[in-house]
C-alpha cells in the first residue's frame with residue numbers, strides 16, 4: 001500500500017504554458033499543497049487529483065483513455081470530468097479542480113465540490129438483499145447508493161468482520177507490514193450513513209425464489225425484490241491424516257489470517273502445502289517474519305499453468321533466494337504434530353502448516369434454490385442467473401466473457417468488485433453487459449506481477465525484457481492473438497493491452 005504522493009513538478013496554481021500541454025498528455029504538479037494532474041484530452045483541459053484512491057498509485061504514470069485516467073498499479077479508472085471512480089478497485093473519487101486559461105497560461109484553481117448523488121432511479125426495486133459481504137457484495141452495495149438508490153438495502157455476510165481488503169490478508173498484513181486498521185474497506189459509520197443494513201456473522205441457509213425471501217441460519221428471514229448472490233469461494237480442504245491438527249491453517253478470512261499471524265509468534269518452521277498464488281504469497285509473508293518455509297506442490301514449476309514456465313521458474317528462484325525450500329512434483333501424505341510427511345517418505349519439520357490448494361465456488365445456496373450451476377453459478381451477460389431478479393457476482397459467477405468467447409469464472413479481486421458494480425446497476429434496471437477485461441495481481445517480496453486478459457491455453461509465449469531487472473512482459477498468444485499479458489513493473493504496457501482488448505473485442 002502506498003502513502004500520499006510527494007509533491008513534485010510545477011506549481012500548477014501559478015500556471016504553466018498551455019502550449020507545453022500537448023493533447024493526450026498529462027503534467028504532474030501540485031496546487032495548494034495537493035498533488036494534481038493536468039490533462040489535455042480532445043482539446044479540453046482537466047485538473048484532477050494525481051493519486052489513486054485505492055492504494056495511492058501515481059495516476060500520472062497511468063493511461064488516458066477516452067475521458068478517463070487509469071491507474072498503473074491495479075487498473076482503477078476515474079472520470080476526468082467528475083473524478084468519479086468508474087471502475088474498481090478504487091471506490092472513492094479523486095478531487096477535481098477549476099482550470100483557468102489565461103492567454104497562453106493554464107492555471108489550476110480551487111477544488112470543486114463533489115458532484116451530488118443523482119436522483120433515485122425510476123422503477124427501482126423497494127428491497128434489495130445482497131448475500132455475501134466480500135469484494136462483490138460490498139462494491140454492489142456501495143454502487144447502489146452511489147447510483148442514488150434509496151430503497152431498503154441489506155447485506156448479509158457469514159464472516160464476523162465487515163468487508164476487508166482480502167488480498168492484503170496474504171501479503172502486507174500477514175507479513176507484518178500493514179496494521180489491521182488498514183484492512184476494512186469502509187469504517188462502520190459508512191454503512192450507517194448509507195443505510196446499508198449489515199448483518200454479519202450470520203449465514204443464509206436457503207433462498208426461496210418463489211416467495212422472494214432468504215432464510216438465515218439464525219431463523220430470521222429477509223424478503224427481497226432483487227437479490228445478489230456474492231458468496232465467494234471456500235478453500236479446498238485436504239483429506240489428509242493430521243489436517244485437522246491445531247497448527248494447520250487455511251487462509252480466506254481475516255480470522256484465518258489473524259490465526260496465522262498469532263501462530264508465527266512461536267512457530268519457527270512452516271510447511272506451505274500448495275504452490276499457487278496463496279501458497280506463495282503466504283511463503284513470502286512468513287519469510288518476512290523470519291519463519292523457515294518449505295513449499296510442497298504437485299506441479300514441477302510453480303504458477304506455470306497460469307503464468308507459463310518462464311515466469312513460474314523466475315518466481316521459484318526469487319523464493320529460493322529468500323531461503324524457501326521447494327518440494328515440487330510432490331504431495332503430502334500426512335501431517336504430524338512436528339512434521340509433514342511427503343509421499344516419498346521425506347519428513348519436513350513443521351510447527352506451522354498452511355494449506356493453500358485452491359478454492360471451490362460457494363454455490364450450495366444457488367444449487368439449493370434450483371439456479372442453473374455448472375462449476376459456478378451460470379449468469380448471462382447482465383450477470384442475472386437463471387432465476388429472474390436474482391443476480392450473481394464474484395468468485396461464484398460463470399459469465400459469457402466477450403474477450404475469450406468462452407464462459408469463464410475467475411477468482412480476481414477487481415473482477416469481483418466490477419461484477420458487483422455491474423450487477424448493482426442491472427438490479428436498478430440498467431441493461432449493462434459485463435465486458436471488463438479480467439485483471440489480477442500478485443505481490444511476493446519485491447516482485448509485483450500484473451496480469452491482464454484471460455488465457456488457459458496458448459500456442460506460444462513471448463517474453464520481452466528481463467525478470468531479474470524487474471522489467472518484463474510475458475505475452476500469451478493463440479491463433480496470432482494476444483490473449484493475456486503478465487508484466488513485472490511494465491504497468492503502462494498492461495494498461496495498453498487492457499485498452500486494446502476492450503477495443504478489439506468491442507467490434
Ligand SMILES: Cc1cc2nc3c(=O)[nH]c(=O)nc-3n(C[C@H](O)[C@H](O)[C@H](O)COP(=O)(O)OP(=O)(O)OC[C@H]3O[C@@H](n4cnc5c(N)ncnc54)[C@H](O)[C@@H]3O)c2cc1C
Nearest residue numbers: 132133134135136158159204232394395411412413416440
Ligand atoms: C488471502 C487472499 C489473497 C488474495 N489476493 C488476491 C490478489 O492479490 N489479487 C486478486 O486479484 N485476487 C486476490 N484474491 C482473490 C479475491 O480476494 C477474490 O477473488 C475476491 O475476494 C472474490 O470476491 P467475492 O465477493 O466473490 O467473494 P469474497 O470476497 O470471498 O466474499 C464472499 C462473502 O460471502 C459470504 N458468504 C459465503 N456464504 C455465505 C452464506 N451462506 N451466507 C452469508 N454469507 C455468505 C462470506 O462470508 C463473504 O463475506 C485473494 C484471495 C485471498 C483469500
